[in-house]
Amino acid sequence: MLALDAQTALGALELDVALEVAPAECLALVGPSGAGKTSVLRIVAGLMRPDSGWVRCDGEPWLDTERGVSLAPDRRRVGFLFQDYALFPNLCAWRNVAYGMDRVPRAQRRVRALELLERFGMAALAEARPRTLSGGERQRVSLARALAREPRALLLDEPLSALDARTRALASRELAALLRAAGVPAILVTHDFEEAALLADRVAVIDGGRIVQTGTAAELAAAPGSAFVADLTGAVVLAGTARPDGTGLTEVELDGGGRVTSTDVAAGSVAVTVHPWEVSLERGGAEATGSAQNRLPVTVASVAQIGNRVRVGLMATQPLTAELTEAAARDLGLVPGAAAVAVWKATATRLIAR
Amino acid sequence: MIGERWFGALLVIALGVALTFLTLPLVAIFVDVGPGELVASLGEPGTLAALRLSLETTAIALAVIVLLGTPAAWLLATRSFRGRSIAVTLVELPLVVPPAVAGIALLAALGPQGILGERVSAAGPELVFQTAGVVVALTFVASPFYIRQALAAFGALDPALLEASRTLGASEARTFVAVALPNALPGLVAGGALAWGRALGEFGATLVFAGSLSGVTQTAPLAIYERFANDFTGALALSAVLVAVSATILLGAKLVSGGRVLGDARA
Numbered sequence: 001m002l003a004l005d006a007q008t009a010l011g012a013l014e015l016d017v018a019l020e021v022a023p024a025e026c027l028a029l030v031g032p033s034g035a036g037k038t039s040v041l042r043i044v045a046g047l048m049r050p051d052s053g054w055v056r057c058d059g060e061p062w063l064d065t066e067r068g069v070s071l072a073p074d075r076r077r078v079g080f081l082f083q084d085y086a087l088f089p090n091l092c093a094w095r096n097v098a099y100g101m102d103r104v105p106r107a108q109r110r111v112r113a114l115e116l117l118e119r120f121g122m123a124a125l126a127e128a129r130p131r132t133l134s135g136g137e138r139q140r141v142s143l144a145r146a147l148a149r150e151p152r153a154l155l156l157d158e159p160l161s162a163l164d165a166r167t168r169a170l171a172s173r174e175l176a177a178l179l180r181a182a183g184v185p186a187i188l189v190t191h192d193f194e195e196a197a198l199l200a201d202r203v204a205v206i207d208g209g210r211i212v213q214t215g216t217a218a219e220l221a222a223a224p225g226s227a228f229v230a231d232l233t234g235a236v237v238l239a240g241t242a243r244p245d246g247t248g249l250t251e252v253e254l255d256g257g258g259r260v261t262s263t264d265v266a267a268g269s270v271a272v273t274v275h276p277w278e279v280s281l282e283r284g285g286a287e288a289t290g291s292a293q294n295r296l297p298v299t300v301a302s303v304a305q306i307g308n309r310v311r312v313g314l315m316a317t318q319p320l321t322a323e324l325t326e327a328a329a330r331d332l333g334l335v336p337g338a339a340a341v342a343v344w345k346a347t348a349t350r351l352i353a354r
Numbered sequence: 355m356i357g358e359r360w361f362g363a364l365l366v367i368a369l370g371v372a373l374t375f376l377t378l379p380l381v382a383i384f385v386d387v388g389p390g391e392l393v394a395s396l397g398e399p400g401t402l403a404a405l406r407l408s409l410e411t412t413a414i415a416l417a418v419i420v421l422l423g424t425p426a427a428w429l430l431a432t433r434s435f436r437g438r439s440i441a442v443t444l445v446e447l448p449l450v451v452p453p454a455v456a457g458i459a460l461l462a463a464l465g466p467q468g469i470l471g472e473r474v475s476a477a478g479p480e481l482v483f484q485t486a487g488v489v490v491a492l493t494f495v496a497s498p499f500y501i502r503q504a505l506a507a508f509g510a511l512d513p514a515l516l517e518a519s520r521t522l523g524a525s526e527a528r529t530f531v532a533v534a535l536p537n538a539l540p541g542l543v544a545g546g547a548l549a550w551g552r553a554l555g556e557f558g559a560t561l562v563f564a565g566s567l568s569g570v571t572q573t574a575p576l577a578i579y580e581r582f583a584n585d586f587t588g589a590l591a592l593s594a595v596l597v598a599v600s601a602t603i604l605l606g607a608k609l610v611s612g613g614r615v616l617g618d619a620r621a
Contacts, residue, residue, distance in 0.1 A: 047520070072525075073520035073521050074522075074525055075523075078521055084514060086515050088518075088532075088537070090537055099519070099532075102523045145522065149523060
């Protein structure tokens with residue numbers, strides 16, 4: 001169990017964070033840059049000292065400002081994966097891995113390092129210098145190095161951000177398996193909600209130095225507590241003013257024009273959210289055919305293929321997004337500039353007070 | 355377009371004039387007197403003694419500078435404390451103090467009538483008119499060249515490397531030895547070469563503080579000055595050797611640190 005509660009001033013930002021991570025659990029800290037995510041990792045590792053607070057790992061106090069306890073980073077047994085991997089350029093791969101093996105007899109370090117590199121499919125490159133390795137290879141050496149110390153907590157700072165899109169898919173699968181196998185509490189920092197959903201058991205959204213919502217990725221996507229969280233999960237977020245429509249539903253007058261209906265109850269200024277996969281598209285000018293209540297005339301702004309889906313950027317009075325199958329997108333002849341109607345159900349429409 | 359060509363020509367002319375001005379006198383040292391005469395005058399007893407003294411004293415001074423300056427620069431590069439920028443300025447001050455003033459200052463501090471003079475002679479070493487005094491003068495004048503460069507080299511290290519070392523269980527001392535030193539080495543070597551070059555050419559502070567006793571405190575630059583009045587060929591010969599040694603040091607340092615820089619650029 002890794003737990004912390006820390007408060008500190010970071011320039012204009014007031015960081016105030018309390019977290020608990022169970023053994024073998026991976027918690028993702030998600031938020032925009034400058035939200036204080038990396039500072040949380042640095043406080044746990046002992047690389048930064050907060051103004052007040054404590055950090056405990058398996059009951060052992062690593063930091064307690066009230067009692068004057070502050071273990072040096074080298075006494076905390078964390079595995080820290082740095083954003084750019086921070087491999088020592090003057091050491092070859094296996095010596096990087098062996099660097100932290102202070103509990104392994106010197107004679108056995110090379111063998112142990114090679115075993116670890118083997119696990120990551122990197123044994124053949126054991127003698128290579130970091131600068132000759134690709135981004136994905138560096139990430140694996142860096143992970144092997146972090147694990148070589150048999151850490152009691154894993155801290156991962158944007159572990160996939162330095163990789164290109166192709167390497168990233170493979171690396172994230174490997175990383176997910178590794179996190180499950182490591183069996184220690186892990187905190188992963190990312191600005192990408194999808195990455196958090198893929199790798200973490202639980203997601204904590206951090207904004208302006210504070211944790212605004214915690215839950216599984218599915219919970220956050222289904223019931224975002226704020227427009228900020230909704231936007232982060234990739235949902236469409238539209239601003240408007242809500243009032244009851246008299247039939248038990250809520251009608252929202254969108255800022256800039258347009259009207260949508262929701263089964264949620266709300267009044268006054270609201271954020272309307274809907275998942276892109278709930279939004280379908282019809283040809284412009286077509287008559288209403290289905291049961292969906294919400295129909296907004298839109299112009300296609302962008303069309304992007306993501307795997308077997310097509311993500312369509314749309315412009316009404318406010319921007320929104322729809323996700324379709326490839327075949328549907330082809331049938332509709334979607335090109336930037338084309339007119340269409342975005343359609344979704346009132347039951348898929350969430351309202352969040354602003 | 356014509357304006358651009360005109361400007362380009364101006365740049366080329368400026369570089370040409372600068373290169374000619376800076377290299378012509380050095381080339382002249384080798385050309386003015388024939389190589390045979392140069393070699394012959396090197397055989398004079400005082401010449402070789404001065405050269406040997408120069409190499410010995412600069413080597414000792416460089417060792418002192420590196421041993422003391424490296425940890426000092428590390429502290430200045432990695433800590434923020436009150437008065438840090440004052441400390442950096444103080445370390446750099448000998449750069450702008452005229453060498454003769456440096457010699458006077460050393461006399462005032464460590465000379466027989468200096469503020470620490472009695473304590474120094476009580477502790478053992480005689481400095482004035484002694485070889486040890488030459489080393490003191492060289493160290494005083496040359497150390498800023500090394501410390502400045504070392505400070506820059508440590509400051510340019512990726513902080514994540516040092517932090518990674520700490521999270522991997524290494525103390526600060528091990529981080530310094532195993533990560534900071536090897537990765538800052540090109541910068542440290544460049545700083546050492548600059549300091550060594552400066553120490554080899556040192557004249558004013560040595561003359562004022564240690565004097566110019568042949569075989570004891572007369573380094574190569576002082577020997578050149580003494581010779582230049584009545585033995586211009588001898589002065590030229592010694593100068594030629596100093597130019598060659600200095601150029602070799604500069605070239606060697608460029609090879610060591612330059613090779614590394616090229617290697618990093620390829621990555």
